[in-house]
Amino acid sequence: MRGDDLLARTQVRTVTIGFNLESPFREDPVLQAADQGVRAKQLLEEHGFQVQGARLCTQPFPEYVGGLETGDVLNYFRALQTVLGRSSIYACGIGPIRASHWDAERRFVDLLPELLAQNPSLAATIDVLDDAGRPHDLACRAAAEVTLAASRISADGTANLHFAALASCPPNTPFFPAAYHSGGRSGLSVGLQSAAMVQRAFKKDVGLDDAEDILTEMLSGYCTALEGAVQEVAGELGLEYLGIDLSPAPGKEASIADAVEQLSKKPVGEPGTLSVLRLITNALARVPVKRCGYSGLMIPVLEDVGLALRNVEGYFDIPSLLSYSSVCGTGLDTIPIPGDSDPEVVAALIRDVASLSAKLHKPLSARLFPIPGLRAGEITNFRHRVLVNTAVMGLSLRRTR
Template sequence: MKIRTITTGISLQSATETAKIKQAAEFNQQAQKIFTQQGYTVQTTRITTNSWEEYLAGLSPREIIKQIQAIEQLCQNLDVSFFNIGDTSQPANIALIADINQQTSLIFCSSKIADSETGINFENIQASAKLIQRISQETENGYGNFRFCTWANCQPGIPFFPTSYHRGQTAFAIGLECCDLVMQAFSQAENLQIAEIKLQEILETELQKIAAIAQTISGQFAIEYQGIDTSLAPSLDKNHSIVFAYEKLMHGKFGQSGTLAISGMLTRVLKSVSIKTCGYSGLMLPVCEDIGLATRANEQTYNITNLLLYSAVCGCGLDTVPIPGDITTDKLAAILTDLATLALKLNKPLSARLFPIPHKKAGEMTNFNSPYLVDCRIFAVD
């Protein structure tokens, strides 16, 4: 098991509060050191903030971009590779994200399209659909959408990007990559029921260890510990793909009968561990971040509708899903509306990180030049 991220959240009142950013960076370095000394691999450390609409309020679009570029330069000086400026919920600001994205390289952000208090925001859905389309056209291979997502019903404290945003006092959370534990449990099981029991036992043991270290760090540095997002973050290692773990229990391939049942079981376990949890704490199925998901996408054993179905009983929505570059804004908006409807109906957090691939159609291969993504066939959109 690896620690995918230690994410520290800070609240800014202006972009000039560089001391808070420096303190968060220093804390992340110390926390990473402590976990490493305990034998864990920490893949990334990250910083996330409250909504940039709050600490950049009143500025012109040009000045907003200038201030965000200054934050990015500071991050580069501090060796911070992942910085999230939080969410936006104003259509004009959603449109501005395209320029922010184009003129930065390590800044992540998101837009809100629905929550349980205000319902679905159709204006934001249209603005987000236009933004996804524009980013795809203005960045190489549409890769800029890796740093943007739109979400429904997501709370602060999610350690995973781009959905992450923060409220309140400085705090940190842990995100894991533990598909290897799922593979271990499923390899020892004869059926779904035994797999659930074994996975529960393994996760309880391993997550308690991480939680204990995190609590110690919290006390040592007087920074609030928000918990572990138990979500099964994906792996580019074929030996630890969540898909191949599924198939230890199936009489077929991921996407075929039995996939929904395993997805539901995984979520039950992830939400029942007796530690402090935060964020999604569900099952992630990001197509281009897991070699097994990409492999089965190439074989067309599942589609976008399947992914939404699995989200009903498990995870995080539609993540790193490649779609045709000529998709219309209306079709993008329809997908986002479906996702928002599902999130509100089931009272769960869901997000969408969609990749329209310029000049390519369904069935063609993506061509990402990224250490974070694996190439696969582009999904059809009905």
């Protein structure tokens, strides 16, 4: 693929509007935020940027439904889903149940599978760090149970696109399902889909000593122009500018694995992978714009064609991916695991992600995909606009394939 073709594939993955909800439910704030999202997308496109879509997010949902009974909570979110169905916005993050507020908010855990099943536009999370920044065991166990329950909502387990366990993830993250609003003034953040730009930076004649500077320069040029446009759009719409999540999200047509391999000259998972991931993350940190969210490197196995292939070939496992999170971004993202996974083992894996986040003081999450009916080593069979097929990954270190 030619370099200018790769650059043409760089785009804004999401324009995310953060806004506040309250009880009783009122549709006006939702419609206003949806209109702002649609308009922000249009205005950025008029500035010459490709924009994939617009999304919404609210403050953590226990803050505005905390006084409601169980049935009323479900009715509240059915009403929200109905309003979203009349708009051009396909997704709304309702924020986390928080381990730091566990006694007050734990009652909502059992509602999450039903809430996700009834409302396909909504995304929800559990923040598993307590108020001292430590992994909260009950919250990790709850997140594991919701992950497994959500996998049974559909035959292929795809409902977990809309659920994750969070650790140290700040408000105003534009990417889903982690997105939630700070609770202040309504605001605008954007997330990138820029794996193609990383590929372009790491063209064949680029060496390790020069790659970081080249990538930093390319990202800085694009992102400073984008920031100016986003600030202008936010001002026009009366929104606070919240920042850019610089994470170079991949797409089906641009793989972060391919970019890494262009520089390392080896398959992802071989020695040298971690150092290239660190190099990319360092470049992101040097881009002179207001950052938000993860602003690190994503390794989503089910959303990246190159990663999916290397997984089938057996080049990495879950502990490898967790080790890569020490130098890059989101943690364990879209990881296919056996459908009959032990809840205790899933909880332990979530606890490991949270522990790494707590130690390194960085935002990480665990978005795991138990695949109904499949065991480690078997191949998924998704027919989905985002997900690609790969091998189910084992939760045990004992080799299964």
